[in-house]
Amino acid sequence: MIKYPSDGQTLLNRVKDTVLKASGQFPLPNSNPLGYPLYFGSNWVRLTRKTCLYLIDFCKKNPAMEKYFSYALCPDEAFYQTILVNAPADLIDPISNTNLTYTHWNRPLEKYGHPLDERDFEALIQSELLFARKFEFPASVPLMNRIDQSI
Incomplete structure (x- = not known):
């Protein structure tokens, strides 16, 4: 539990x-209208034109899927992920499960990501990721200053 x-x-x-x-x-x-297995993932993604056209076409042909996800808790983290992972491979471009955004999710008493602070500096730099999220004012200001000084 x-x-x-x-x-x-x-x-x-x-x-x-x-x-x-x-x-x-x-x-x-x-009550998944298409009976697809559900998939979840980051909503910070890059989609190709071919993949976007597939999503648009799929949604036009399957309006029940959009309705189903309109009641989901985090539809932005499951809607297109479910559609694309279940899509025929020849209709979309290959999917890369590479997230380029650093987020710290593993601190006690935090369920929604912890605001980044100076404790995250080394992990952030070593991650070599291009983006980071959960910066909050004023808690993240010292970290942002350290990042500015290091580049």
Whole structure:
């Protein structure tokens, strides 16, 4: 069972976490209109023209898929990922599972990514990734200054 931390969270977040945890105990039947396996991934991607044209055509021919994902918790992380991974290989360009964005997800009491700070400098530099997310003012200012000094 997944343990959801609640220390330091607002009452609204604790209620939301309790509802999400309870909903996992009684899952709803899968009403995926096409019966595809669902896939999830980053929404920070680069798509080729061929792949975009396939997505547009697919959505026109399968409006139930768009409706299905309009009720999803994080549709931006599953909608086109599900469509593309299930697509015939000859209709889209090859998929590369390479994310070029650094995000720190593994700190205690954080479920949605931790704002980057000076503790992330070495990992960020060593990652050789081109982008980073979860910079917040003022917590990330010292890190941004170190990055500026290093380039």
